[in-house]
Each structure stands twice: as structure tokens, then as C-alpha cells.
Amino acid sequence: MQTKFLLLLSALLLAPVFLFAQKYSLRGALSDTAKAPVVSATAMLLSTKDSALLAFTRSDANGVFEFKNLEKGAYLLRCTFFGLQNLQQTVALEGPDPVLDLGQLIMQEKNSLLDEVQVLGERDPVRFRGDTVEYNAGSFRVKDNAMVEDLLKKLPGVEVDKDGTVKAQGEEVKNITVEGKKFFGNDPKIATQNLPADAVDKVQVFDKKSDQATFSGVDDGQREKTINLQLKEDKKKGWFGNLSGGGGADLPDPFALAAARYEGRASLNSFKPKQQISLLGMANNVNQAGFSIDDYMAFSGAMRSMMGGGGGRVSLQFDLDNMDVPIDFGQNEGFLDTWAGGLNFNQEYGKRKSDFNASYFYSRSDRDYARSTNRQTFLPDGSFTTADESTQESSTDNHRVNVTIDQKIDSFNSVQLTSGFVYTQKSTESAALSKTLNENGLTQNDGDRRYASDAEGTNWTGNLLLRHKFRQKKGRNVSLNLNFGMNANDLAGNSRSRNRFFDDGGGVLRDTTIAQQQDFVNDVQNWGAKATFTEPLGKKRYLEFNYGYYNTDNQADKDVYDLNGDERTYNALLSNAYENTFAYHRGGAGFRINRKVWNLSLGLDAQAARLEGVVTEGLGAPVQRDFQHLLPRFNFHRQFEQNQNLDINYLASVNAPTVQQLQPVPDVSDPLNITEGNPDLKPEYAHNLNLHFHFFNPDNFRSFFSGLFATYTQDRIVMAQTIDSQLVRRYTPVNVASNVQLNGNFAYGLPVKKWDSRFNLSLEGRLNYGPNFINGVENLSTVTGFGPAFSWQFDPSEKISFSSEARLNWNNTHYSIDERFDQQYLIQEYSGDLNLELPKGFGFNTTFNLTVNNGLSTGFDQAVPIWNATVSKTLLKNKALELSVVVRDLLNRNVGIQRTANLNYIEDQRTASLGRHALLRLTYSLNTMGSGPGPRMRMMIRR
Numbered sequence: 001m002q003t004k005f006l007l008l009l010s011a012l013l014l015a016p017v018f019l020f021a022q023k024y025s026l027r028g029a030l031s032d033t034a035k036a037p038v039v040s041a042t043a044m045l046l047s048t049k050d051s052a053l054l055a056f057t058r059s060d061a062n063g064v065f066e067f068k069n070l071e072k073g074a075y076l077l078r079c080t081f082f083g084l085q086n087l088q089q090t091v092a093l094e095g096p097d098p099v100l101d102l103g104q105l106i107m108q109e110k111n112s113l114l115d116e117v118q119v120l121g122e123r124d125p126v127r128f129r130g131d132t133v134e135y136n137a138g139s140f141r142v143k144d145n146a147m148v149e150d151l152l153k154k155l156p157g158v159e160v161d162k163d164g165t166v167k168a169q170g171e172e173v174k175n176i177t178v179e180g181k182k183f184f185g186n187d188p189k190i191a192t193q194n195l196p197a198d199a200v201d202k203v204q205v206f207d208k209k210s211d212q213a214t215f216s217g218v219d220d221g222q223r224e225k226t227i228n229l230q231l232k233e234d235k236k237k238g239w240f241g242n243l244s245g246g247g248g249a250d251l252p253d254p255f256a257l258a259a260a261r262y263e264g265r266a267s268l269n270s271f272k273p274k275q276q277i278s279l280l281g282m283a284n285n286v287n288q289a290g291f292s293i294d295d296y297m298a299f300s301g302a303m304r305s306m307m308g309g310g311g312g313r314v315s316l317q318f319d320l321d322n323m324d325v326p327i328d329f330g331q332n333e334g335f336l337d338t339w340a341g342g343l344n345f346n347q348e349y350g351k352r353k354s355d356f357n358a359s360y361f362y363s364r365s366d367r368d369y370a371r372s373t374n375r376q377t378f379l380p381d382g383s384f385t386t387a388d389e390s391t392q393e394s395s396t397d398n399h400r401v402n403v404t405i406d407q408k409i410d411s412f413n414s415v416q417l418t419s420g421f422v423y424t425q426k427s428t429e430s431a432a433l434s435k436t437l438n439e440n441g442l443t444q445n446d447g448d449r450r451y452a453s454d455a456e457g458t459n460w461t462g463n464l465l466l467r468h469k470f471r472q473k474k475g476r477n478v479s480l481n482l483n484f485g486m487n488a489n490d491l492a493g494n495s496r497s498r499n500r501f502f503d504d505g506g507g508v509l510r511d512t513t514i515a516q517q518q519d520f521v522n523d524v525q526n527w528g529a530k531a532t533f534t535e536p537l538g539k540k541r542y543l544e545f546n547y548g549y550y551n552t553d554n555q556a557d558k559d560v561y562d563l564n565g566d567e568r569t570y571n572a573l574l575s576n577a578y579e580n581t582f583a584y585h586r587g588g589a590g591f592r593i594n595r596k597v598w599n600l601s602l603g604l605d606a607q608a609a610r611l612e613g614v615v616t617e618g619l620g621a622p623v624q625r626d627f628q629h630l631l632p633r634f635n636f637h638r639q640f641e642q643n644q645n646l647d648i649n650y651l652a653s654v655n656a657p658t659v660q661q662l663q664p665v666p667d668v669s670d671p672l673n674i675t676e677g678n679p680d681l682k683p684e685y686a687h688n689l690n691l692h693f694h695f696f697n698p699d700n701f702r703s704f705f706s707g708l709f710a711t712y713t714q715d716r717i718v719m720a721q722t723i724d725s726q727l728v729r730r731y732t733p734v735n736v737a738s739n740v741q742l743n744g745n746f747a748y749g750l751p752v753k754k755w756d757s758r759f760n761l762s763l764e765g766r767l768n769y770g771p772n773f774i775n776g777v778e779n780l781s782t783v784t785g786f787g788p789a790f791s792w793q794f795d796p797s798e799k800i801s802f803s804s805e806a807r808l809n810w811n812n813t814h815y816s817i818d819e820r821f822d823q824q825y826l827i828q829e830y831s832g833d834l835n836l837e838l839p840k841g842f843g844f845n846t847t848f849n850l851t852v853n854n855g856l857s858t859g860f861d862q863a864v865p866i867w868n869a870t871v872s873k874t875l876l877k878n879k880a881l882e883l884s885v886v887v888r889d890l891l892n893r894n895v896g897i898q899r900t901a902n903l904n905y906i907e908d909q910r911t912a913s914l915g916r917h918a919l920l921r922l923t924y925s926l927n928t929m930g931s932g933p934g935p936r937m938r939m940m941i942r943r
Helices: 002-019 148-154 188-194 211-216 293-297 303-307
Strands: 024-031 042-046 053-058 064-070 073-081 084-093 099-106 126-129 132-136 158-160 166-168 175-178 200-209 223-231 240-250 260-272 275-284 335-349 354-379 382-410 413-437 443-469 477-502 508-538 541-564 567-570 576-594 598-617 623-641 644-655 667-670 673-675 684-697 702-723 729-752 757-774 777-797 800-815 823-837 842-854 863-875 881-888 895-901 905-912 917-925
Touching (some): 024 042, 024 073, 024 084, 042 126, 053 064, 084 099, 148 158, 166 188, 166 223, 175 188, 477 541, 576 623, 842 895
Parallel strands (some): 024 099, 175 223, 673 729
Antiparallel strands (some): 024 064, 073 084, 126 132, 158 166, 200 223, 240 917, 260 275, 275 335, 335 354, 354 382, 382 413, 413 443, 443 477, 477 508, 508 541, 541 567, 576 598, 598 623, 623 644, 644 684, 667 673, 702 729, 729 757, 757 777, 777 800, 800 823, 823 842, 881 917, 895 905
């Protein structure tokens, strides 16, 4: 039944692709008065009714342009080119002939010697500048007090996902700059969600080359889809931004003190030709973290995983690298209070445009969780189930400073210094009750755990890049990269646990209580250097040589004390201290060839590494391991046409085992989960293959993107499990022969101007295949997934916009040890978003999201509908003030549900979350320093 349903839905999703057949084509050839072809001119088709942009393209090397797949009707054709007068005429597509050829079109030269000229015209909504597509922001209508994110949604060829991810021409945008400068690091969402749309004059979309390619002039094939925001001139004088604040309460009990809700946000910006200053701030207790996972991952570490669950099982693999910055995962799980703010400063100085960038960011987050977890674990001769009820309260303070200095000494030399500093404090308290039942439903053990900890950490990193181009030969260059870092972390924790073990009759076999204090100190220092030399061979061919050396010193101390009332006794069995050094030499050569429409590079590196560890306290023998590997690499880029590219990348990589994984010292802090290292581990050797193809048609704004990501890992390190009759789990890392991960996706965007709509179809598939060992028996698990999605964006007028999406996530997990344990589940997600601009400054927005879970455990298999609504009213003559009433989760059904499928278990998790609440919000826009151009601009020039 499920299979038929999926096939039917897939057919429905594919239907729009076949509904709209190609009808008419329009072509022409542009030339100047000397009959020379006009190359790379912008040709646009506009609506005759309101001059709305319908399609755009550029002329080729012969001056020829062509539009395809056009609907029947009348159009306004406009052609533009710098230094020539605009060419504009009305064309009608009708009759039996599917192709209308306008023949040769002459573009006249501009004449600047007239005594008096009056020009009445309209602003071009889009134009090409080399490889850059440039949109005039004023040609695209957005609501009052909108953010840049709202503007991007209106641009043809640009899409914004529900989570804020921006895609341009089918590819994800990696960087968004303002006037060519960084804005709070490299997270695009900070710019799109905090800068007002009214401040933007032009949006430029292009493929940014790497810094090394820009400096050396040698294309290394590396590209990142980038958007640059050019500001209006009046926004470069003084401050602009917005302030927002609101208060409210939970419903239906608004008078309870604990139910008071608030939110506030501020964005203040000052941009000058050589200086940028931005201030951001936010505070709320309505689960709005406000910063994306990309910003978090840029400076987060592994400490979160160590402190997340509490209990006795704690690993030494941690650092406090800016832990728990408040982030928005697109979910509203738990209860989160957030305070955060930051300053970003850019300054350009000197005659050679040297740049200085600095930013400071502070955040505090208080998060409470109440979770229910159900895990089913599979064994060669059966299975067992673990039910867990847990609560957790945590508070995190974080300070982050980043500085970048890019100094251009002269045309042949440059120096770039990048440095970052992070200081973090975190306190955590957690409690958990667990029960483990065998396949017959009989309780085998239960546990009661309490955990509290205080931690702090500092992390400092630096990178110095020296680059030199040789005068004697173009393309010959050398670079030297030095990096260094220091990381210091301290944690003091107290854990108390009681565990009981039962026989099949319910009798208590064993009752153990553990009370411990755990003190951790982990200091890490690392440094490295890499030199790269490029030699041109002629005809855009290059030979590259590289050599690097890297060293990491790690010192970790773990002191465990048994507690008995006010007394504490040092536990030598669980305590240890060790030092280890991981160092490797890596060198190799590569060959690159660049052509106009394609480039290729291939290379081979050799790596020799040594891992040395010595235990200074506790048990364990010294460890010394040597690893040697050959690491090939391959990159190919092919541009078939403008905006149609293929990329193929292959890279071999090595992941060496950690000293903790090699150290045969048992950790029995949690009697239900015991870990021990394996001194015979070998490093993982992975083959990584990525293929990307993307296509964007500027004639009709159709886009297509597909990708294939494959990883084959030899000697994969997995955690083998041994589970005894009382369901005590012992974990040991072992090597398995191989592991395969495969992911594929494609996305197709289809605009239908006749219906004022855009349809998007996407499909994702995934496969994970690999073995593990359970009680000495090999278990091969195969996890497959299938995820089609379909969305519709409808913009019939400037005052109405609607979007909707349907998405499926089907998963199937097969276990070789017993097919009875195979699992299937289906998650369906549906959403809708409606915006209305009503008379007299009123506005209305409503969103509805429905998640339907099928195939989960009892109590987790349910539908979760979330319905939000906002009514707003603009005030003041310039509409700078907005009053709004916001009600979230009108149905009071918000709950977090998550399914995890692993090598030998399925886990369902439910988290209590913030429910129905209402806010009265006031927003003031500081965008009143100039009126700015509207969707159309008329200008008069006199001489």
C-alpha cells in the first residue's frame, strides 16, 4: 500500500514538468551602427501591462539572443548595452509559426553633445556584467519593513528555503557580502535576516574564485556561489536598521507569572565607502535562537556531546570551542531563553586597499528539556527495549572575537593574518530514569541518574598566509601558510546513579549505587606549516608542488573521586592522565590545465604520520603507531554554456584513531555502559567522490541541479557491542572491512508566468551500508531513504503571496542478524504560508505546518500541526512604525518528535516544547534617510 502511495505521489509531483509544453521562440541579432555584433548585451522580455520582468538573457559572440518556451501573447523587448542607447519594441507571438526571428537590430550610439536632453525611462530590472547577474532591487516590490531575505524571494533564479538557506541558479549560496566585505563571518543568514531590504540598491550573483586564484591569476577551479549587496547611496550616510520589541503570555493562562513571554531584536548599520559598522542584538524567551547552524559550526567544538546527556559515561574527547551558541535548527524543542549581541567592523585603508575586519559576539542561552526516549536494540538472538525519561537544565555564556588583516604590500606580495578567540562557560544539571526490558517485556535493569557540572574553556587560533608572485614569469607564485592554536578546557562534574538488576521473576540480583566527582583538564596545542609552489608550463598549464608539516600536542587529566557523605576517596582505577602527540609530513605534486570552458587538475600526495601516547597516571601502556598513505585527488570543471556547469571531484582522506580509542583502559563510570579502547586499531582510509551538475536558463528562469555524493571507507572504525544477560552494554572500537555511504539529489524549478507561479520539484535518495559486531556476530545493516518534495509559490499581485510545500521522508532499515527487526517509517510534512497587504496599512500573515509520523513507536506515532498567525498595522506617514499581534501554535500542539536509525538500534524521542502564546510587538524602521527608488524610476537629464 505504501509503495503504491509513493508511486502515485511521485507521478503527481512530476506532472507539472509535462503540463507546460514549449510554444514560441523569439530571436534576434544585435549590432551597432558599424554593423559589428554587440556581444554580451542584456536582452529582456517585459510585460506590456506593468513592465514586470518575464525573462532575460545575453547576446552571444555573434550578437544573437534567443528566448524559448514562451507563451502566446504580446511582450515588450528591451536590449541594453553600456555606451549604446537602449533598444525597445513591442513584439507579438501568435499564429502557427513557432519561431519569430526579428533579424538584425541596430543599437544607436549615445550622444552626449546635445544642448538639452530630456530622458524619460524605466530602470532595467536585470543586466549582465561579465559573469555577474545584477538585479536592481527597486524593480522588485517587497512589503514595508522587509528584510533582504524577502527581497531575494522575489528575484528570478533565486530561491530561499524554509530554513533560510539561499539558492541562486540552482546552487546554494555560500557567502553574502555587503559592499564586497564580510558581514559577521561567513554565514549568509545573518545578512539576509538582519539587513533591511530598503537599504539595497543592487543584488549581484556570481561564482567567486578562491582568494589564491584571485591573487595569483591562476584559476584553481574552486568556486563558491556568492551574492554581493550593493547599498543605496543614502544608506552610506548615517545609520539605518530596525528595532523591534514585544511582550505577551502563554495561552490560555496569561496571568501565570511563569507564562510571561517577551522578544526583542535590534539591527543598526552604518556603511561608508571605506568603513562598515554593524550592531546586532536580541533577547527572547520564545525559542527563537536567531542564528543559524552554519554560524555555529564555524566555531563549535565537541564539548556539547560530552555534556549533553549527563550520567556517568563521559569521554575525554572534548573542547569548549564556542560551545552552545544560540542557534536555530528550524525546530522549537524544549524551552529556550536567549540573550545575544555583537559588533562587526570593516575598514579599508591605504592606497592598495588593504582590509581590516573585526567582530565580537556575546551570547547567553538557558535551555530546559523534558524528554521521553524509546530505543529498541537488536541482538543476534533477540532484542531489548530501553525507555528513558530525562530532564536537563543548562546555561551557557559565550564570547567570540575574530580578526582578519589582509595587507597588500605591492602588486606581487600580500600578507593575510586571521585570528580568533573564544571563551565559554557552561553549567548543566540533568536527571534521568531508565528501564530496560527484554523481548518478553520483563524488566532486566533500571537506573536513576543525577548529574551536575560546571565547565569553562578558552580557544585561540591563528593563521598567517604569505603570498608572492614572481615578476619574471606570469603564473609562477609561491605561498606559505602557518597556523597555530591553543585550547584549554576544564570541567568539574558530580554524578550519582543507582542501578538495579533483576532476574526473570522480578527479583533483585544486584543493587549498586555510585556517587562520584569527576575533574577534567584538557590542554591542546597545535601548529603547522605548508608551502605551495606553482610553475607555469605554457598554454595555461601549471605544475604545483606542496609540502606541509603539522603537529598536535594533547595533555588530558581525569581525576575521579568516590563520594561518601562529605568524604571523597581518590579512585585510581577510573582516573588517568596521558599525553600524546600526533604529527605528520605531507607532500606531493599536481598538474593543472585551464581552458576557456573547462579546467582539470590531478595530483598525488604522500603522508607519513606518527601517533605517540604515554600514560602518566593510571593504567595503560605507551602507544606508538606509524601510518603511511598515498592520497590521490582529482578535480574537473566543465562549462557547457553560460549557467550550465558540471563538476567532478575525488579526494582520498585518512582518519587516524585517537589515543582514547587505542588505550585499553575501561571506563566503568556508568555500570550500564562500559567502554574500553583497542590498541590494534588501524586508521580509516576513505575515498570521497562528488558530482554536481547545475543548469539555469535565463530565458525562462528554469533551473536544474543534481548531485551525487559517495564515500567508500576502508577499515572503518565502529563501536562493537557485547551485551550480557542483564543487558549491560560494553563498547570497544574495532575496524570493519568497509562502509558505503551514498547520497543523491536533484531539484527542478519551473516558473509559469501566466499563472504568476513557480513550481519546484526535488528528490533525495540515500544509502548507508556497513557491518558492526554484536556479541561477536557480524550484523550488516542497510539503511535506505527516499524523499520527494514539491512546492508552489504564487504571487498574483504585489499585495498577495502564497507558498506551499509537501515533503515525504521514507526510510527502510534492514538487519542481517534477523529480518524480524527490519524497520520502515514514513514522515510526511506539509506547509503553507499566506501574506496579505490589506487597505489602510493593515497586513495579515498565517503559516501552517503539519508533520505526520507513521511507523514510529507507541506514543510517538502522531501528527503535529503548528498554526501561527500575525495581524499588523503600519503607522506614521513614512510607514516606519509597525504594530502587530502575533499568536503562535494556535492549536497548542507543539512537540518535538525525532526518529534515529543506527547500526543496531532504532530510537524515537519526544521533547516537550513551548506551546501556544501571544505577543504584542512594535517594530520601528530606521530606513528614513532617503525615499529610495521604487519599482519604476523616471529621470530627467539636462545639459
